[in-house]
Amino acid sequence: MRARIGVFDSGVGGLTVLRRLLERLPNAEYHYLGDTARVPYGIRSADTIVEYSREGLSYLRGLGVDLLVVACNTSSAIAVPSLHDEFSHPLIGVVNDGVEIASDLAQRGALVLGTRATIMADIYQRQIAQRRPALPVRGLACPLFVPIVEEGWADSQVAVDVARRYLDQCSDFSFDLVLLGCTHFPIMQATLERAVGQDVRVVDPSVRVASRVAGCLPSAASGGCPEVHFHVTDSPEGFTRVARAMGMPIHNEVKHVDVAALLS
Amino acid sequence: MRARIGVFDSGVGGLTVLRRLLERLPNAEYHYLGDTARVPYGIRSADTIVEYSREGLSYLRGLGVDLLVVACNTSSAIAVPSLHDEFSHPLIGVVNDGVEIASDLAQRGALVLGTRATIMADIYQRQIAQRRPALPVRGLACPLFVPIVEEGWADSQVAVDVARRYLDQCSDFSFDLVLLGCTHFPIMQATLERAVGQDVRVVDPSVRVASRVAGCLPSAASGGCPEVHFHVTDSPEGFTRVARAMGMPIHNEVKHVDVAALLS
Numbered sequence A, B: 001m002r003a004r005i006g007v008f009d010s011g012v013g014g015l016t017v018l019r020r021l022l023e024r025l026p027n028a029e030y031h032y033l034g035d036t037a038r039v040p041y042g043i044r045s046a047d048t049i050v051e052y053s054r055e056g057l058s059y060l061r062g063l064g065v066d067l068l069v070v071a072c073n074t075s076s077a078i079a080v081p082s083l084h085d086e087f088s089h090p091l092i093g094v095v096n097d098g099v100e101i102a103s104d105l106a107q108r109g110a111l112v113l114g115t116r117a118t119i120m121a122d123i124y125q126r127q128i129a130q131r132r133p134a135l136p137v138r139g140l141a142c143p144l145f146v147p148i149v150e151e152g153w154a155d156s157q158v159a160v161d162v163a164r165r166y167l168d169q170c171s172d173f174s175f176d177l178v179l180l181g182c183t184h185f186p187i188m189q190a191t192l193e194r195a196v197g198q199d200v201r202v203v204d205p206s207v208r209v210a211s212r213v214a215g216c217l218p219s220a221a222s223g224g225c226p227e228v229h230f231h232v233t234d235s236p237e238g239f240t241r242v243a244r245a246m247g248m249p250i251h252n253e254v255k256h257v258d259v260a261a262l263l264s
Helices: A015-024 A046-062 A073-078 A094-105 A116-120 A123-131 A145-151 A157-168 A185-196 A206-216 A236-245 A259-263 B015-024 B046-062 B073-078 B095-105 B116-120 B123-131 B145-150 B157-168 B185-196 B206-216 B236-245 B259-263
Strands: A003-009 A028-034 A067-070 A091-093 A110-114 A137-141 A177-180 A201-203 A227-232 A254-256 B003-009 B028-034 B067-070 B091-093 B110-114 B137-141 B177-180 B201-203 B227-232 B254-256
Touching: A003 A015, A003 A046, A015 A028, A015 A206, A028 A046, A046 A067, A046 A073, A046 A259, A067 A206, A073 A091, A073 A094, A073 A116, A091 A094, A091 A206, A094 A110, A094 A123, A094 A177, A094 A201, A094 A206, A110 A116, A110 A123, A110 A185, A116 A123, A116 A137, A123 A137, A145 A157, A145 A185, A145 A236, A145 B145, A157 A185, A157 B157, A177 A185, A185 A201, A227 A236, A236 A254, B003 B015, B003 B046, B015 B028, B015 B206, B028 B046, B046 B067, B046 B073, B046 B259, B067 B206, B073 B091, B073 B095, B073 B116, B091 B095, B091 B206, B095 B110, B095 B123, B095 B177, B095 B201, B095 B206, B110 B116, B110 B123, B110 B185, B116 B123, B116 B137, B123 B137, B145 B157, B145 B185, B145 B236, B157 B185, B177 B185, B185 B201, B227 B236, B236 B254
Parallel strands: A003 A028, A003 A067, A028 A227, A067 A091, A110 A137, A110 A177, A177 A201, A227 A254, B003 B028, B003 B067, B028 B227, B067 B091, B110 B137, B110 B177, B177 B201, B227 B254
Antiparallel strands: none
């Protein structure tokens, strides 16, 4: 019997993490839950984020998954530490891997890009500083990247101009690594690479997340063709539309799950 | 005793409506409630929108206001029709006035700009078509305008480029009036006027909302200096920061109201 992997996200952004998992671990059955009715989590209180995450992860557990990936940055940072004791399954968030990559690879300085909520919560900056105190690190909130990605404009001139405008806010900071601290941002990776120039690496934590999962479930990492099931708490049509605009069209059925069903 | 006016919005956008009210009716005491903990309303179900609006309006009623303005487009469209019977106060939404202006002033065609939720709900387009069936009308979702305004970039080249990119989607539609169907968009008015050119009028419904309120409370329309109180359900700092970025700095105290207090 093949491994079953649950991927939990507050919305559609986690599809960039799912994409890396499918590449690295094709021999598995996937269940992706996007809590699109209650997105974004970043603006909610910590208690609410933990509760919503518990509900979402419990729903995936009910589907018989063997391992849970928390793709949402907010949920990874706020909820995963509290929920480890409640789930016997491996529970893998994206933040740890982002912190590790930035700490391992940056030389002059690390610039963390995220939503305003992630950057203001100082999630990545604090953990990178703990792991590598001498490394200069700074956070930069880029809230416009999310709607740009969802409009399907990630490769447009507008996207380049917006990226440059944000990066200008850090012209006094010397960095050689940009960490994508929001699951939407990998869709902007090529644009960001153009904006920062050749001597700066732009890094997506989900590549390391997929490696970590492959370490836990080696049988899923070779051969086979993945089977993917999507579950969303808001309209399947909206989810499918945004996924297509993001360049990740969904060919499978997307099942609607009422939020009330998560509570039971 | 001066009139007390309650202004209800799901967030910070209603400040553009408040601004017009303060200009037109300076002789009044204002209470502005922004339900910033539960914004945006547009993505919620109709039942939830009605319930949140009922809670917010009841809170304002408890402050002794004489008239209620619903600045939020979603709440105006979805909740106001259901709530008229529950509130003995005049209850004035922004949608009616937007529909009236567009129907009265447009000649060739009316283009309604709004968030994706407002445009997909077909709120303005349907009501304009009912009022003036022969007028061509089209909706255009411009979700990027909200974060552009909240970043304080409304007058930037990026804003002009984004506006042009959206308007290009309607190059096959002939219109001489653009209706701003989202309370954030008046901050972009000058930029939009540049983008559409001289022969197209860009209209903000809140000017007519203020006239309607002045019709109800004539004593508030002359003399005096307004007194304004702000109430928000999320952090006052976030509200104040975004208001400043939008070019509407707040010099008064902003009071935090817990969502639980709205429910009681």
